[in-house]
Amino acid sequence: MRDPYPLYAELRGQTPAIYEPERGIWLVPGYAEAAAVLRDHRSFVSGDGATYESALDRTDRYPLIETDPPEHTRIRRAVQPPFARAEIEHLRPGIETAAAEIVGTAVALGEVDAVPAVAQPMPDRAMELLTGLTPPSCQALVDWSDAVVRAQEPAANPRHTELLLESLTWLGQEGIPGLPAHCLGRLIMESGGATGGLAAEGPERLMTLASIWLAGVDSTGALLGNAIDAFIEQPDQWELLRERPDLIPNAVEELLRFEAPFRVFYRRTRAEAEIGGVAIPAGATVCAVLGSTGRDPRQFPDPDRLDVTRENARTHLALGTSIHLCLGAPLARLEATSMLTELVRRVRRFERTGDAVRSPSGTMRKFDVLPVRLVAA
Numbered sequence: 001m002r003d004p005y006p007l008y009a010e011l012r013g014q015t016p017a018i019y020e021p022e023r024g025i026w027l028v029p030g031y032a033e034a035a036a037v038l039r040d041h042r043s044f045v046s047g048d049g050a051t052y053e054s055a056l057d058r059t060d061r062y063p064l065i066e067t068d069p070p071e072h073t074r075i076r077r078a079v080q081p082p083f084a085r086a087e088i089e090h091l092r093p094g095i096e097t098a099a100a101e102i103v104g105t106a107v108a109l110g111e112v113d114a115v116p117a118v119a120q121p122m123p124d125r126a127m128e129l130l131t132g133l134t135p136p137s138c139q140a141l142v143d144w145s146d147a148v149v150r151a152q153e154p155a156a157n158p159r160h161t162e163l164l165l166e167s168l169t170w171l172g173q174e175g176i177p178g179l180p181a182h183c184l185g186r187l188i189m190e191s192g193g194a195t196g197g198l199a200a201e202g203p204e205r206l207m208t209l210a211s212i213w214l215a216g217v218d219s220t221g222a223l224l225g226n227a228i229d230a231f232i233e234q235p236d237q238w239e240l241l242r243e244r245p246d247l248i249p250n251a252v253e254e255l256l257r258f259e260a261p262f263r264v265f266y267r268r269t270r271a272e273a274e275i276g277g278v279a280i281p282a283g284a285t286v287c288a289v290l291g292s293t294g295r296d297p298r299q300f301p302d303p304d305r306l307d308v309t310r311e312n313a314r315t316h317l318a319l320g321t322s323i324h325l326c327l328g329a330p331l332a333r334l335e336a337t338s339m340l341t342e343l344v345r346r347v348r349r350f351e352r353t354g355d356a357v358r359s360p361s362g363t364m365r366k367f368d369v370l371p372v373r374l375v376a377a
C-alpha cells in the first residue's frame with residue numbers, strides 16, 4: 001500500500017498479461033498492453049463490470065462506466081456537451097475563487113492535515129458548481145465517493161454498500177428536489193441530457209447524475225493529496241514550478257502519470273482474446289494496472305522521478321483512453337491547475353510534520369492523513 005511501485009516493476013518484467021489465481025484475474029501492468037486493452041472495447045467489454053466485482057449478477061449497470069456501445073454512445077452523447085472544454089471554462093471564476101479561499105485558509109493555519117484542508121474541499125466545491133447539488137457536508141460527499149469505489153473491491157465491507165445506498169437516497173429525496181433552476185442536474189433529470197437521449201423511465205437519469213457526481217470527488221482529492229506528497233519528496237520540482245508557473249498544466253499531467261489516482265480499472269472478455277501474445281480465455285476478468293502504466297520505462301524514461309518538464313507526460317492513462325476516457329477530465333484539470341496556481345503563489349515549500357497515512361483502498365491511491373506545514377512565500 002505504501003509503495004506498490006517495486007511490485008509493479010516486477011510484474012512488468014513478467015509476461016504482458018499475468019494470471020493471478022487467488023483473485024482469478026489477469027493483470028496487465030505494461031503501458032502499451034493496458035492501452036491496447038482499453039482501446040479494444042469490443043474484445044474487452046465494460047458491460048460485465050469495470051471493477052473487481054463483476055456486474056453479471058446485477059440487472060442494472062452504471063450508465064457510462066459499465067456500458068458498451070451502442071448504449072454507451074447514446075448516454076455519453078447526452079452528457080458530453082456540458083463537459084466540452086469551452087463549457088467547463090464557464091466554471092473557471094468559481095473554481096479559482098474556491099482555490100484562493102481554500103489555499104488562503106490553509107496557509108493562514110500553517111500546519112494542517114492536507115487531506116481535509118487542501119485536497120478534499122476543491123472537488124466538493126467544484127461538484128456543486130458543476131451539478132447544482134449541495135451535499136449535507138464535504139465529509140458526507142467524501143465518504144460517499146470513497147464508498148462507491150470501495151464497495152466494488154475485494155475487501156469491501158457492508159458499510160461501503162450502506163453509504164452507497166445512503167448517497168442515492170439523499171440524491172433522490174433531497175439533492176434532486178433542491179436543485180437550482182439552471183444546472184447540469186436538471187438538464188439530466190428533466191431533459192434527459194443535451195440530446196434528450198437519457199431514458200425517462202427507470203433509474204437511468206438518476207444513476208447517470210450519481211455517477212458523474214461521485215466519480216469526480218475522491219479521484220480529484222486523491223490527485224491533490226498525492227501532489228503535495230510528491231512535492232515534499234521532490235522539493236526541486238516545487239522550486240522549479242515556482243520559478244516557472246507556465247509549467248503548471250504539464251505538472252498536472254506529470255502528477256497524474258506519477259501516481260495514477262485509480263490504480264486499476266477492469267474489463268471482461270466474452271470470447272477468447274489476446275494481450276501481447278498471451279491468450280486470454282472467454283469470461284476472463286482483465287485488470288489494467290493504471291498505476292503501473294505510468295511507471296513503465298518503455299513509455300516514460302526514468303519513470304520514478306517526478307519531472308514537471310516531461311515532454312510526453314500527457315500520454316499517461318490515468319484518465320483512461322478511448323471511448324471511456326474520463327468525462328470529467330477538463331474539470332479535473334481545471335481544479336488541479338487552479339489549486340497549483342494558488343499554492344505556487346503562496347507556498348514557498350511544504351514540510352512534513354507527522355506520519356502520512358495511505359488509504360487502505362485497493363483502487364484509489366490516496367492519503368487519508370497528510371500532516372504538513374505550508375511555509376508561506
Ligand code: HEM
Pocket residue numbers: 038046050064065066076130211212213215216217219220223260261262265266317318319320321323324325326327328329331332
Ligand atoms: C483526477 C481526477 C480523475 C481521475 C484520475 C479520473 C479517472 C478516470 C478514469 C481512469 C476513467 C476511465 C474508466 C474506464 O476506462 O473504465 C474515468 C471515467 C469517468 N470519469 Fe473520471 N477521473 C477523474 C475526475 C473525474 C471528474 C471530475 C468527473 C466528473 C465531473 C469524472 C467522471 C467520470 C465519468 C462519468 C467516467 C465514465 C466515462 C465513460 O465510461 O464514458 N471523473 N475517470
